[in-house]
Amino acid sequence: MSRTAIFEHRGAAREYEGTLRIDIKTMQAVIGRSGVGQLMSHWPAEIYDISDVMRTGGEPEAIGKAWITRSGRAVMYTINGTRYLSPLSQVKGVLQGTRKYAGVSVITEAPLTPASSSCHAEGVPA
Numbered sequence: 001m002s003r004t005a006i007f008e009h010r011g012a013a014r015e016y017e018g019t020l021r022i023d024i025k026t027m028q029a030v031i032g033r034s035g036v037g038q039l040m041s042h043w044p045a046e047i048y049d050i051s052d053v054m055r056t057g058g059e060p061e062a063i064g065k066a067w068i069t070r071s072g073r074a075v076m077y078t079i080n081g082t083r084y085l086s087p088l089s090q091v092k093g094v095l096q097g098t099r100k101y102a103g104v105s106v107i108t109e110a111p112l113t114p115a116s117s118s119c120h121a122e123g124v125p126a
Contacts, residue, residue, distance in 0.1 A: 004110040012101035013075075013086050015094045022047065022077065022084075022104060029079055031066055036095065039075065042068050047079055075102075083107045 011024040018033040028050040035045030044067040052060035064079035068088060075091050077084040086102040093099030 003112060006108045006110050007085065007105040008108065009103055010084065010106045011104040013091060013094060013104055014101045015097070020091070020095070021050070022079070024079070024084070024104060027079075029063065029077075035066070039066055039068065040092075040095070047077060077104070 011022065013020055013022045015021075016030075018036065020031040020036050020039075022029040022031070029047050030050050030053060031039060031045050031047055035047075039045040044065050046062035047064040047066055048060040049063050052063070064077060066075055066077045068074070069076050072088065074088050075086045077086070084104050084106055086104050090099060090102035094102045
């Protein structure tokens with residue numbers, strides 16, 4: 001049996017006045033200026049709901065975290081328990097001003113699929 005991850009495009013991450021704004025179909029979130037610095041230094045950064053930032057006068061409660069993956073090729077976000085991902089090269093391009101946005105995809109796991117029979121020798125138990 002093998003598991004496969006499925007990536008579905010759900011939104012975009014854009015730079016806005018030094019912050020990283022994450023626009024997902026269902027909400028808008030933001031990583032603050034200091035959080036962007038932390039993230040690019042390979043430290044986890046907190047994510048906030050934009051409406052909470054405005055409503056609480058700048059003292060919102062975090063709704064998730066962002067970090068650079070161990071492979072160093074992607075930025076992983078957890079927002080309200082859902083996992084999202086953006087290619088790190090795209091996020092860096094956004095922050096440097098060479099890209100308009102970085103794609104944000106949701107990660108879902110496909111149902112278990114049986115491994116192909118060619119992987120196992122005939123008559124040998126797995």
